[in-house]
Amino acid sequence: MLKVLVVDDEMLLRKGIVLEIDWPSIGCMLVAEAANGIEGIEATHKYQPDLIITDIRMPKMDGIEMVKQLREEGNEVSVIFLTAYSDFSYAQSAIKLYVADYLLKPFEDGELETAVLRVRRRWEEKQKKKMDIDKDPCFMLKKGDKSKYVMEAIEYISKHYSDEHLCIATVADSLGVSEGHLSHIFKKETDYTIMSYITQYRMHVAMKLLSDCRYKVYEVTEMVGYHDCTYFSSTFKKVVGVTPSEYQDRSAIR
Incomplete structure (x- = not known):
C-alpha cells in the first residue's frame, strides 16, 4: 500500500x-x-x-x-x-x-x-x-532458449558490471572458452555483441540508481564501472536519450 x-x-x-x-x-x-x-x-x-x-x-x-x-x-x-x-x-x-x-x-x-x-x-x-528488473537479468534479450555459455556470460556480467576492466576477455576467461567462440554464440543467440550488452546492462543499472535520487552522477558513474564521468554521461545519453542529470531530474518529480 x-x-x-x-x-x-x-x-x-x-x-x-x-x-x-x-x-x-x-x-x-x-x-x-x-x-x-x-x-x-x-x-x-x-x-x-x-x-x-x-x-x-x-x-x-x-x-x-x-x-x-x-x-x-x-x-x-x-x-x-x-x-x-x-x-x-x-x-x-x-x-x-x-x-x-x-x-x-x-x-x-x-x-x-x-x-x-x-x-x-x-x-x-x-x-x-x-x-521486473530484479527478476529478469536477461531484461533486454529476445525470448528463446540460450546455451549454457551465453547464460553463464549473462550471469557473470550481472555480477561484475561494476568492474571497470570487464570486457569480453575477462568474461571468456571466467568461462574457460575462447573469445572468438563466445563472441560468435553470444551474438548469434542475443543479437548483441558482448561489449554492447555490457554497456546496455550498465546503463540499465545506472537508470535504476539515478531514479533512486540518493546518488550523485559521479557516484553512479563509479558504481556501474566507469571512471570517467564525461564518458559515462556521453554513453548514457546515446543509449537513453537524455543526460544522467536530466534523467535524475525527471525521476525526482514523478
Whole structure:
C-alpha cells in the first residue's frame, strides 16, 4: 500500500484529510500527520512515506522549503501541494520542479482522492518495473532458449558490471572458452555483441540508481564501472536519450 503523510498547519483541514478519507479503499495507508515543514521532515525520516500531501504556507518551515530540503537529501517521495489561489503564482515554479500534483483550496469532494489515485498508479507502475528488473537479468534479450555459455556470460556480467576492466576477455576467461567462440554464440543467440550488452546492462543499472535520487552522477558513474564521468554521461545519453542529470531530474518529480 502507498504510505501517506499529511502536512498542514490548519488543524481542521488536516484532520479532515486524515479522518474523512477512506485510505484503505484507495490502496493507501496514512502513516503520520504534521503541522509544519520541520515536523514533516522529521516524520518523513521516521516513516518513509511514498506520498506527502502538504500545504505550501506554514509557520516555521513552509511546504516548498520542506520539499527542497528532502530533494537535497536525495528523497524522491511524491508530493501533492495544497495551495490557496493567492499563493499560486508564488508556488508555480516549485510545483513544476518538485511535485506530482497540486490542488487549489478549497478543493471539491473527491478531488484529492483522484489526485492520490493518480500518484498511486504511477507508484505501482514504478514498483512493478523494479520487480521486473530484479527478476529478469536477461531484461533486454529476445525470448528463446540460450546455451549454457551465453547464460553463464549473462550471469557473470550481472555480477561484475561494476568492474571497470570487464570486457569480453575477462568474461571468456571466467568461462574457460575462447573469445572468438563466445563472441560468435553470444551474438548469434542475443543479437548483441558482448561489449554492447555490457554497456546496455550498465546503463540499465545506472537508470535504476539515478531514479533512486540518493546518488550523485559521479557516484553512479563509479558504481556501474566507469571512471570517467564525461564518458559515462556521453554513453548514457546515446543509449537513453537524455543526460544522467536530466534523467535524475525527471525521476525526482514523478
